[in-house]
Amino acid sequence: MEIRRVVVTGLGALTPIGNNIEQYWNGLVNGVSGAAPITHFDATKFKTRFACELKNFEVTNFMNRKEARKMDRFTQYAMVATEEAINDSQLDLEKIDKDRVGVIWGAGIGGLETFQNEVLNFSAGDGTPRFNPFFIPKMIADIAPGQISIKYGFRGPNFATVSACASSSNSIIDALNYIRLGYADIMVSGGSEATITIAGMGGFNALQALSTRNDDPATASRPFDKDRDGFVSGEGAGTLILEEYEHAKARGAKIYAEVAGGGLSADAYHITAPHPEGLGAKLVMKNCLKDAGLKPEDVDAINMHGTATPLGDIAESKAILEVFGEHAYKLNLNSTKSMTGHLLGAAGAIEAIASILAMKYGIVPPTINHFTDDDQIDSKLNFTFNKAQKRNVKVAMSNTFGFGGHNACVLLKKLD
Structure with missing residues (x-):
């Protein structure tokens, strides 16, 4: 069977440092921290009282209130990022074969806030089960791709990938392979998450996974720094429109990059x-x-998983040294989670987008909040600390690793 080439023709982002692609990129290259005190609920008694929430976001600017009430925030975010990506791709929705367009979407947790609120409402009552009829449809992780397909009439492959923090990278890889193997011509891929909630923050605090740097939230996400103390929760969504190369070329599409593997x-x-x-x-x-048919020395930059957990940063750095050998010292490494926080199931999507934009603009975003080297991490590696660096990036790698031991890696390259 012929393996078809796959390219990226549309991007959309909704992040703690920008509510669209342009704002997101400006935030990245300028080293903006998205961390601030939590506003979604009263976090006064929580161990961690800050997170990377969306800023100046009002969902009713994108859909009417009645529609919004039928969706958990993770689905709202998915719809907003996808609308931007579809518009960016300039797809003619009247001319494409919608039987050949699918949606694969990643969410590590899904409608946590909906689940939390329904259970809290029940427990506060007299025991009579009065649940919102949209409780289940709002909560389930696969509702985001379902809602996207309903809005646009896309009838191709449609499902959710759930692999914790690797979820949206898995969605990109699955979408890549469905197009490669001829089951679709266009796939909407990406991920969204909305876990800055009572249950989300409380649960991650119980795991001792979150930073507790409440006195200085803006510098709390410190990947590779000696004094890192855990990740910072983030929320939002990222969408990539993947398209078969010849299909994209035939319609004169703008092509950002090839998904190499x-x-x-x-x-x-x-x-x-x-x-x-x-x-x-x-x-x-x-x-x-x-899978990409590339050698380690072909890679220019890696957007690392880099969550700022004590063990994770060390293990990933060791792995890069072993895979890339001496070439590891020639790479630009970075962790955009230092700015966005950790978007869990949406992390892979927004980080793949960051890698694509680094190739487009010839700039590698920084890893901010570095103050002290960790003697367990090779200091000769270039982590692009604190300031963006100009570089001609022809091939970029994006790593995402999730609870449960799930690992996903995406390689992107400039079109030949």
Whole structure:
């Protein structure tokens, strides 16, 4: 079977440092921190009282209030980012074959706020089960791709990928392969998350996964820094329109990049901790390079998973050194989570977008909030600390690793 080439023809982003692609990119290159005190609920008694929330976002600017009330915030975010990506792609929705357009969407948790609120409302009552009829349709993780397909009439493959923080990278890889193998011509891929909630923050605090730097939220996300103390929760969405190359060329589409390959692996080690030697991380990057038919020395930049957890940053850095050898010191490495926080199931999508924009503009966004080197991380590696760096990026890698040991890696390259 012929393996077809796949390109990116549309982008959409809704992030804590910008509510569209232009704002997001400006935030990235200028090293803006999205962390601030939580406004979604009263976090006074929580161990962590800050997060990377969306700023100046009002959903009724994008849909009417009646529609919005039928959706959890994670689906609202998906709809907004996807509308931008569809518009950006300049697809003629009247001319394309909608039977050949699908939607694969990532969400690590889905409608957590809906679930939380319905249970709290029940527990506050007299025991009579009075639940919102939209409770289940709002909560389930697969409702986001469902709602996207309903709005645009896309009848191709449609499902959700759930692999914790790797979810939206999995969606991109699945979309890549459906087009490669001829099952679709266009796929809407990406992910969204809205877990800055009572249950989300309380649960991650119980795991001791979050930074508790309440006195200085803006510098709390510190990937690779000696004094890092956990990740910062983020929310939002990212959408990539993937399209078969000849199909895109025939309609004169703007092409951002080629999706060269995708890799998957499992740590098979622990439910939350990475393998200390980064075995799963090594394997996923090797698998990705093999799938793309590229060599380690072909890669210019890696947007690392880089969550600012004590163990994760060390394991991923070790893995890069083993996979890339001496070439590792020639790479621009970065963690955009230092600015956006960790968007969980949406992380892979917004970080793949950051990699594509780095190729487009020849600038690698920084890893902000670096103050002190960690002697367990090779200081000769270029983590693009604190300031964006100009670089001609021809091939970029994006890593995402999730609880449960799920690893996903995407390789993007400039079109030949």
